[in-house]
Amino acid sequence: MEHIPILRMGSFLLITVQVDMHDRLALQLQDDLTERIVQHGSHGVLIDISALEVVDSFIGRMLGNIASMSRVLDAQTVVVGMRPAVAITLVELGMSLPGIRTALTVERGMEILRGDVENSMQELEAEEPERAADGSSEV
Amino acid sequence: MEVLKSDSLPIRTSEDMVSVRTSVRKFATELRFGIVDQTKIVTAASEIARNTLDYGRGGDLRMEALSNGTKRGLRLIFTDRGPGIRDIERALTDGFTSGNGMGLGLGGTRRLMDEFEIASKVNEGTTVTITKWSR
Incomplete structure (x- = not known):
């Protein structure tokens, strides 16, 4: 069975799609990815599509599914490297990829993911003192 | 109108769709379409x-490289012997789907091409012909 490789880098997962995916391969990627998010407790997914010459409605829908599934599993998804011709075609096709965050380069995509993780860390830290205060007042 | 070159391909499996994309790209490149039009x-x-695969239970694609004297064109003819489409107007509306898609297929495709024709007979099959001309 063919698979698209998924690389793990700290709390993120990286995917570089380098082949023209047939439909089953795209669906397999969805399954593999959700499994890996849970297995590693990943907080971010970066999908590089710079090698893709075509993104049709099926692949567009798959990217949207991946973003939604990841969100439910507490991970953010960023799609990077879309070719200009692909962007023009997708919009004319009627697919503007709602709900999918995009960045032009892998570097920018990683910045977005890191920013997300830092923000959620800060939110957690901000909540901590309150919990501590509640705890002490009960004693 | 002159047909400069033609070729046919089967559409029976999801792997065949990869061959369709590769072959159509090759024709479009040979006809010197720009990168946006190729895409x-x-x-x-x-x-x-x-659609041919999912709704038409598979079929064939015929590709034709055309010349009308001033412009070059690429015509793609998809034929299946599936159940046919009962209401073509409705099938062309964005958002209409009888399967598990988003229903952008036919309407969206019409916007990407210069010419779009669809002929369908219930229980006999569907033929979709799409053409793009060089600018």
Whole structure:
């Protein structure tokens, strides 16, 4: 069975799609990815599509599914490297990829993911003192 | 109108769709379409090929490189012997789907190409013909 490789880098997962995916391969990627998010407790997914010459409605829908599934599993998804011709075609096709965050380069995509993780860390830290205060007042 | 070159491909499996995209891209490149038009043509071909496979139970694609004297064109003819489409107008509306898609296939494809024709007979099959001309 063919698979698209998924690389793990700290709390993120990286995917570089380098082949023209047939439909089953795209669906397999969805399954593999959700499994890996849970297995590693990943907080971010970066999908590089710079090698893709075509993104049709099926692949567009798959990217949207991946973003939604990841969100439910507490991970953010960023799609990077879309070719200009692909962007023009997708919009004319009627697919503007709602709900999918995009960045032009892998570097920018990683910045977005890191920013997300830092923000959620800060939110957690901000909540901590309150919990501590509640705890002490009960004693 | 002159047919400069033609070729046919089967559309029976999801792997065949990869061959469809590759072959259509090759024709479009040979006809010297720009990168944006190439991408639109290949994407349109992919959308219709999926319909042929999913709703038409498979079929064939005929590709024709055309010349009308001043312009070059690429015509793609998708034929299946599936159940046919009962209400073509409705099938062309964005958002209409009888399967598990988003219903962008036919309407969206029409926007990507210059010419779009669909002929269908219930219980006999469907033929979709799409054409793009060089600018």
